[in-house]
Structure formats: C-alpha cells, structure tokens
Amino acid sequence: MQFWKFEAEGNSYIVVESSNQHPVDVQSICSRRVGLGSDGLLTAEWLDESTVRMRVFNADGTEAPMCGNGARCVAAFAYVNRPHLKDRDIVIQAKGATVTHRLADTDGMKFNAVIRLDQDPLISKQEAESRYQYVVGSPHLVILTDLDAVNLTEEGPRFESTYDGGTNVMFASVVDHGVIRVLPWERGVGVVEGCATGSAAAVMAVAMRTPNWPTESEVLTPKGCVRVEWNPMDRMLSMEGNVSLLAEGTYFA
Numbered sequence: 001m002q003f004w005k006f007e008a009e010g011n012s013y014i015v016v017e018s019s020n021q022h023p024v025d026v027q028s029i030c031s032r033r034v035g036l037g038s039d040g041l042l043t044a045e046w047l048d049e050s051t052v053r054m055r056v057f058n059a060d061g062t063e064a065p066m067c068g069n070g071a072r073c074v075a076a077f078a079y080v081n082r083p084h085l086k087d088r089d090i091v092i093q094a095k096g097a098t099v100t101h102r103l104a105d106t107d108g109m110k111f112n113a114v115i116r117l118d119q120d121p122l123i124s125k126q127e128a129e130s131r132y133q134y135v136v137g138s139p140h141l142v143i144l145t146d147l148d149a150v151n152l153t154e155e156g157p158r159f160e161s162t163y164d165g166g167t168n169v170m171f172a173s174v175v176d177h178g179v180i181r182v183l184p185w186e187r188g189v190g191v192v193e194g195c196a197t198g199s200a201a202a203v204m205a206v207a208m209r210t211p212n213w214p215t216e217s218e219v220l221t222p223k224g225c226v227r228v229e230w231n232p233m234d235r236m237l238s239m240e241g242n243v244s245l246l247a248e249g250t251y252f253a
C-alpha cells in the first residue's frame with residue numbers, strides 16, 4: 001500500500017489514498033514500535049481536480065471529524081501529486097469542516113487554510129475555572145492556566161471524558177500580546193506536539209476574554225507554531241502553518 005508521511009506543526013500523519021484496496025489496521029501502521037509511527041492516518045479521496053475528501057483516524061483507530069494539521073497534510077499530498085495546484089485553491093472536505101488551502105510559500109510548504117464555521121463554535125463555558133468547550137470541526141476543551149503546573153498525562157485523560165464522546169484538551173496560557181502557548185492532549189492519541197484546530201480554539205477563548213486582543217495570533221505548541229486569524233462576526237477562521245513530506249513509500253502489511 002502506497003503511503004506518504006507528513007509532519008505539520010507538531011503533528012505527524014500518514015496519508016493513504018482511499019482507493020487502495022487493502023484493509024488498513026490504523027493502530028498498527030501508526031504504532032511507533034511496530035509500524036511507521038504517527039499521530040494518525042488520513043485517507044484522501046479525489047473528488048475533482050482540486051478537491052479532496054479527507055477522513056481522519058486517530059492513532060488508536062477511532063475516527064475524528066476534523067483535523068487542521070491533518071487537512072494541511074492532505075493539501076500537501078494534493079500539491080505534491082499535482083504540482084499545477086500551486087496557484088489554485090485546494091479544498092479539503094472533512095466530516096466536520098470544509099477547508100480551503102492556498103500555498104503561501106513554496107520554500108518548504110506553507111499553507112493558509114480558511115474555514116467558514118456554520119455555527120458558533122463555543123458550546124459551553126465555566127468562566128470561574130477558565131474552561132471553554134469549543135467545536136472547531138472537532139471538540140476542544142480550552143483550559144487557561146499556568147502551564148508549568150500542568151501534569152498533562154494525568155489531567156489530559158481526566159478532562160477528555162468531560163464531554164460526550166470525549167474531547168481534545170488544550171491547556172493554554174498567554175505569553176505575550178498576540179502570543180499563546182498551548183500544551184495539547186488529543187483524544188485518541190494522547191500527548192502530542194501540536195494541534196491546529198485546538199490552537200484556534202485557544203485563540204477564540206483568549207480573544208473573547210481579553211480586551212484589545214489582536215485579530216491575528218501566534219500559537220506555540222511544543223513543536224509547532226500556527227498563525228490564527230479569527231473573526232467571530234462572520235465566523236471566519238484562518239490558520240497558517242508549515243508542512244513537510246517526511247517519507248513516501250510502500251507499507252507491507
């Protein structure tokens with residue numbers, strides 16, 4: 001089975017074309033010990049010249065509705081295989097959102113991704129505890145807190161179960177005007193080094209409670225940096241980040 005492995009701002013994903021006939025054991029292929037190692041597997045199905053349907057599977061095999069860093073990997077997969085898409089919009093359709101990508105830089109691969117959210121992403125909030133539940137395609141609980149005091153492997157799974165169906169958990173803190181640091185815990189994966197839609201959720205929470213917060217923010221995760229622009233009036237979200245192709249080959253399973 002042919003695969004492409006990408007890294008995107010701290011998340012790594014394996015992309016396979018959905019037309020391949022082999023049943024895919026997601027847990028095995030994503031395993032760092034007995035597989036290729038990744039945060040998840042993405043299937044890509046060409047719908048037309050520049051539109052790809054993406055399905056997202058976490059490393060534990062569960063399916064997720066959306067993944068921002070993953071959508072960028074699939075946009076990169078489209079571009080790598082069809083380089084004439086360089087100056088075109090590449091549309092990635094996931095169950096939870098449709099994301100329009102534009103190559104912003106060909107030195108490496110930087111994409112700008114735009115989503116128009118259908119509804120208010122804020123689901124609930126517990127202001128006193130600085131906790132905000134969002135759905136940005138996928139669910140993210142944002143907890144604004146002192147990151148030095150966070151025990152990710154203990155608190156991540158505890159908060160993951162506070163939302164029906166589980167939630168990704170983003171521990172976040174403002175480090176400068178327009179700059180947020182996030183420690184992400186992903187449902188179905190665990191500790192990860194980056195998370196784009198989670199970074200966007202962190203920006204939404206901070207922007208809502210901080211007067212004069214700039215429209216453009218930078219979100220730093222342990223191994224990633226995503227520029228997020230959020231306009232709550234028309235619910236336009238844009239996320240900019242890099243992606244690189246790490247490997248391409250045949251997986252024998």
Ligand SMILES: N[C@H](CCC[C@H](N)C(=O)O)C(=O)O
Nearest residue numbers: 064067068069138195196197
């Ligand atoms: N890493 C992804 C989010 C994955 C969410 C997934 N773990 C879920 O079960 O919802 C991102 O960059 O947006």
